[in-house]
Amino acid sequence: MFAVVQFPGSNDDRDMHFALKSVLGAPASLVWHKAAQLPPDTRAVLLPGGFSYGDYLRCGAMARFSPIMAAVRRFVEAGGFVLGTCNGFQILCEAGLLPGALVRNRDLHFVCDFVYVRVERADTAFTSRAHPDQLLRLPIKHGEGCYFASSELLAALEAKGQIVLRYATPDGAIVPAANPNGSVGNIAGIVNEAGNVFGLMPHPEHAVEPALGGTDGRTILGSLLDRVKREAV
Amino acid sequence: MSQSNEIVVDLQLAREHGLTEQEYACILEILGRVPTFPELGIFSVMWSEHCSYKSSKKYLRTLPTEGERVLQGPGEGAGAVAIGDGLAVIFKIESHNHPSFLEPKQGAATGVGGILRDIFSMGARPIASLDALRFGPLDDPRHRHLLRGVVDGIGGYGNAVGVATVGGETGFHDCYRGNILVNAFNLGVVEADRIWRGKASGVGNPVIYVGSKTGRDGIHGASLLASAEFSEGSEAKRPTVQVGDPFTEKCLIEACLEVMATDLLVGIQDMGAAGLTCSSFEMASRASTGIEMDLDLVPQREAGMTPYELLLSESQERMLLVARTGAEAKVKEIFERWELDAAVVGRVTADGRMRIRWHGKTVVEIPVDPVAENAPVLDRPLREPAEQRARQRLELGQLAVEDNPAAALEALLDSPTLGSKAWIYRQYDQLVQGNTVLGPGGDAALVRVKREDGTPTSKALALSVDCNPRWCWLDPYEGTVAAAAESARNVACTGARPLALTNCLNFANPEKPEVMWQFAEATRGLAAAARALGTPVVSGNVSFYNETAGRPIYPTPTVAAVGLLEPWERFAVSHFPEEGLAILLLGETREELGGSEWLALRRGLEAGLPPRVDLAHEARLHVFLAEGVRTGALVTAHDVASGGLAVALAECGFAGPRGVRVGCEVTLHQSLRLDVLLFGESTGRVVVASREPEALLVLAQERGVPAVRIGTTGGSSLRIAPSRGTPWIDAPLARLASIWERALPRRLETDEAVGLLRSEVL
Numbered sequence: 004m005f006a007v008v009q010f011p012g013s014n015d016d017r018d019m020h021f022a023l024k025s026v027l028g029a030p031a032s033l034v035w036h037k038a039a040q041l042p043p044d045t046r047a048v049l050l051p052g053g054f055s056y057g058d059y060l061r062c063g064a065m066a067r068f069s070p071i072m073a074a075v076r077r078f079v080e081a082g083g084f085v086l087g088t089c090n091g092f093q094i095l096c097e098a099g100l101l102p103g104a105l106v107r108n109r110d111l112h113f114v115c116d117f118v119y120v121r122v123e124r125a126d127t128a129f130t131s132r133a134h135p136d137q138l139l140r141l142p143i144k145h146g147e148g149c150y151f152a153s154s155e156l157l158a159a160l161e162a163k164g165q166i167v168l169r170y171a172t173p174d175g176a177i178v179p180a181a182n183p184n185g186s187v188g189n190i191a192g193i194v195n196e197a198g199n200v201f202g203l204m205p206h207p208e209h210a211v212e213p214a215l216g217g218t219d220g221r222t223i224l225g226s227l228l229d230r231v232k233r234e235a236v
Numbered sequence: 237m238s239q240s241n242e243i244v245v246d247l248q249l250a251r252e253h254g255l256t257e258q259e260y261a262c263i264l265e266i267l268g269r270v271p272t273f274p275e276l277g278i279f280s281v282m283w284s285e286h287c288s289y290k291s292s293k294k295y296l297r298t299l300p301t302e303g304e305r306v307l308q309g310p311g312e313g314a315g316a317v318a319i320g321d322g323l324a325v326i327f328k329i330e331s332h333n334h335p336s337f338l339e340p341k342q343g344a345a346t347g348v349g350g351i352l353r354d355i356f357s358m359g360a361r362p363i364a365s366l367d368a369l370r371f372g373p374l375d376d377p378r379h380r381h382l383l384r385g386v387v388d389g390i391g392g393y394g395n396a397v398g399v400a401t402v403g404g405e406t407g408f409h410d411c412y413r414g415n416i417l418v419n420a421f422n423l424g425v426v427e428a429d430r431i432w433r434g435k436a437s438g439v440g441n442p443v444i445y446v447g448s449k450t451g452r453d454g455i456h457g458a459s460l461l462a463s464a465e466f467s468e469g470s471e472a473k474r475p476t477v478q479v480g481d482p483f484t485e486k487c488l489i490e491a492c493l494e495v496m497a498t499d500l501l502v503g504i505q506d507m508g509a510a511g512l513t514c515s516s517f518e519m520a521s522r523a524s525t526g527i528e529m530d531l532d533l534v535p536q537r538e539a540g541m542t543p544y545e546l547l548l549s550e551s552q553e554r555m556l557l558v559a560r561t562g563a564e565a566k567v568k569e570i571f572e573r574w575e576l577d578a579a580v581v582g583r584v585t586a587d588g589r590m591r592i593r594w595h596g597k598t599v600v601e602i603p604v605d606p607v608a609e610n611a612p613v614l615d616r617p618l619r620e621p622a623e624q625r626a627r628q629r630l631e632l633g634q635l636a637v638e639d640n641p642a643a644a645l646e647a648l649l650d651s652p653t654l655g656s657k658a659w660i661y662r663q664y665d666q667l668v669q670g671n672t673v674l675g676p677g678g679d680a681a682l683v684r685v686k687r688e689d690g691t692p693t694s695k696a697l698a699l700s701v702d703c704n705p706r707w708c709w710l711d712p713y714e715g716t717v718a719a720a721a722e723s724a725r726n727v728a729c730t731g732a733r734p735l736a737l738t739n740c741l742n743f744a745n746p747e748k749p750e751v752m753w754q755f756a757e758a759t760r761g762l763a764a765a766a767r768a769l770g771t772p773v774v775s776g777n778v779s780f781y782n783e784t785a786g787r788p789i790y791p792t793p794t795v796a797a798v799g800l801l802e803p804w805e806r807f808a809v810s811h812f813p814e815e816g817l818a819i820l821l822l823g824e825t826r827e828e829l830g831g832s833e834w835l836a837l838r839r840g841l842e843a844g845l846p847p848r849v850d851l852a853h854e855a856r857l858h859v860f861l862a863e864g865v866r867t868g869a870l871v872t873a874h875d876v877a878s879g880g881l882a883v884a885l886a887e888c889g890f891a892g893p894r895g896v897r898v899g900c901e902v903t904l905h906q907s908l909r910l911d912v913l914l915f916g917e918s919t920g921r922v923v924v925a926s927r928e929p930e931a932l933l934v935l936a937q938e939r940g941v942p943a944v945r946i947g948t949t950g951g952s953s954l955r956i957a958p959s960r961g962t963p964w965i966d967a968p969l970a971r972l973a974s975i976w977e978r979a980l981p982r983r984l985e986t987d988e989a990v991g992l993l994r995s996e997v998l
Contacts (some may be wrong), residue, residue: 014398054396057483
């Protein structure tokens with residue numbers, strides 16, 4: 004079962020639930036942030052986009068203290084898969100489940116657009132349906148999606164292969180012009196060292212229907228579904 | 237009746253509250269005594285222009301508001317229209333002009349918040365927003381600041397509250413230098429048999445206050461800010477602007493939809509303009525009941541608030557509920573789960589009186605019905621402006637023909653009004669809720685409909701908002717007909733059938749007969765168009781007093797159309813998606829240059845009669861477009877609007893998804909002067925592209941729509957040539973696209989580079 008966590012102020016929660024359940028046919032349910040436990044049959048946790056608690060403090064800084072986050076942490080420690088998109092990525096960084104931080108976009112404006120990201124690692128639980136260097140067309144919509152890491156951290160991320168997605172041009176070049184928010188190294192998504200926690204700024208749940216943003220988001224959500232299914236066998 | 241404080245009411249104080257001597261006399265008669273200070277406050281807002289529509293009511297009554305699909309016309313928070321299969325849409329557009337001029341970010345944000353509450357207070361989940369914005373010229377640093385602030389406010393609120401902003405329009409003109417316009421539209425979807433209304437019925441039922449606590453913000457926003465002209469001293473009114481909290485609104489939406497899905501409530505209404513006062517009076521009035529309320533029970537943000545302040549505060553994100561007796565605890569439980577205040581503040585009574593207590597004393601006791609029934613209705617004098625006829629004079633014969641069409645096209649594409657609005661809409665979440673088939677940048681937005689449980693339907697809604705203020709200034713009747721026709725035409729360009737209209741009538745000071753004449757003409761035009769197109773006006777808003785220091789805005793009757801497309805998977809786009817398509821021009825090009833962008837930009841003239849609208853042709857066009865899309869013959873449909881055919885063809889070339897640029901070769905029969913052919917703005921025309929032009933031409937003939945094949949898509953240039961001779965325009969699309977895309981950024985980036993701060997600008 005896919006548990007989509009609802010914080011007050013989450014607003015892509017229903018969309019993530021829809022993408023998983025109605026489009027990909029995965030068992031999914033919404034879990035309220037006040038819950039102390041994840042449902043017993045949880046196989047993966049999704050932290051959706053939105054503005055948890057209004058994001059009046061740093062994005063995700065309040066949500067990390069929600070009761071459900073202790074359960075999510077235990078789930079991660081037990082090897083469970085967690086995927087955070089946008090605000091979910093911010094919450095994972097605030098909670099220390101992913102390294103680095105997400106700060107205000109370079110040009111200080113919120114940006115909503117379709118971008119291309121290049122798959123740097125096709126061997127993770129979240130990208131197995133992709134091939135290395137595959138380009139995915141996904142939407143972004145955030146004001147604070149500029150990924151920041153110190154040069155030491157960045158070197159470590161590179162060395163350990165934790166960088167999964169980078170913003171790219173439509174022909175796959177990783178150049179500043181393709182970077183929508185000023186992220187270091189054009190980073191759009193990273194995994195933790197253990198490879199079971201993935202955070203990304205793009206919204207795969209908004210790219211699962213052909214006439215509504217295309218279907219490249221299925222590559223990410225479908226990879227996770229495949230992995231969960233495989234573990235269940 | 238005990239006085240709540242020292243302030244003694246007299247005619248002088250009533251005048252300071254914007255009431256006339258006659259109105260004050262009426263208050264004395266209704267009460268049979270001198271009003272208390274809070275009572276005076278109540279009358280002043282309930283009878284303000286903003287709340288009572290006293291100047292406009294006479295004309296609004298003439299609008300067609302009924303139709304077989306209309307479930308709710310004007311009078312509630314918003315209008316409701318059935319879309320089949322047990323579903324309905326609820327929508328409205330509303331102004332937040334004066335607050336946005338004083339404090340652009342909060343003014344625009346609370347404009348969005350307010351319109352959202354009008355929609356979800358009727359039980360609908362808000363799914364799509366549009367915004368119609370007007371600013372002064374961007375060479376004025378103040379207007380660059382206002383544009384940034386307004387966009388920041390709309391995005392900041394709409395993005396956080398989780399409702400997609402899918403379209404809108406933005407224009408720039410000197411007439412808005414002292415008074416910008418911010419009109420916010422929202423649409424929601426609801427089960428048709430679950431539409432809620434603001435009714436306080438059932439004697440003894442509890443009146444419950446939910447949402448944010450009441451503070452001192454926005455007091456007299458409706459009466460002082462929205463119902464008077466601006467002057468140089470208006471800056472001092474900044475405290476009347478409210479502050480928005482989208483997070484609370486998001487929680488309020490979820491909690492309200494949750495409680496409305498139960499059988500715990502009998503009525504619900506937003507606390508908008510005039511706050512607690514207006515909502516409680518309207519709810520009691522609709523149910524022919526009374527309400528008694530204790531102000532000490534109202535959740536308060538700060539200590540020491542007076543009854544006057546509590547009653548008139550326009551603090552945001554608040555709702556008034558009337559629940560069934562005994563349901564109080566369950567209602568509270570739902571709101572507490574969303575961490576929102578919910579407090580029983582009173583009861584419904586049978587005596588038709590509003591009785592309000594504070595600190596154990598009755599501070600207000602007013603009979604409900606007389607306040608509404610005796611609300612003033614004015615028949616203000618009208619006068620056609622003396623210079624109106626002179627404005628309309630334009631001798632085409634004495635006007636030099638455009639001698640550099642390519643330069644003219646570039647100038648048009650570079651103008652802020654015609655240039656790309658991507659700088660604006662990229663700051664809005666266009667996708668949340670996962671229904672956006674066509675987002676901003678095209679003729680109309682297209683939004684797929686899901687049921688509340690998330691089940692997708694086969695329906696989509698097409699939305700567009702339009703107005704050409706210059707046309708309305710030159711001829712308010714024809715200009716308003718054109719605004720309604722254009723928004724319906726834009727909706728039809730997707731393949732959708734236009735269902736209904738909503739409008740936001742932005743005008744100057746109604747106390748001036750010339751302004752009232754413009755208003756009367758505009759509403760006459762709106763009524764005519766709505767009737768002819770079969771699209772009733774189901775909701776709307778009037779914003780008067782849009783003038784500063786005696787400088788009025790152009791009449792700006794913004795019209796939004798909503799259309800239905802089913803099945804939604806078949807729709808037309810407003811760009812050329814591929815090469816090799818036949819291009820057809822629908823409609824007739826007449827020798828019309830009056831009021832055109834070309835005339836203003838290239839000849840410095842705002843004159844002439846605006847293009848006429850043939851409403852019968854428009855109605856035929858709707859049928860043709862819907863059929864063309866349904867049969868699959870019609871791939872692209874793009875309305876020819878400001879800038880004429882040349883601009884429309886350029887937009888078709890580069891308004892698609894980023895990176896998709898398709899040029900075209902077009903040949904025009906030289907029957908009229910070339911600037912009319914290229915830049916004339918004759919209405920009722922649509923550029924369409926098709927793989928099956930023959931079938932489409934046959935269909936056009938059958939439906940009585942003039943259609944002529946003018947060219948083919950392909951190549952990387954825009955090439956428009958006369959049937960004989962050298963091309964008038966032969967320009968690389970990449971160059972034109974770059975001019976168009978840079979129109980706004982190039983005017984805004986200079987400030988960002990030098991880091992101009994707000995304090996330096998103002």
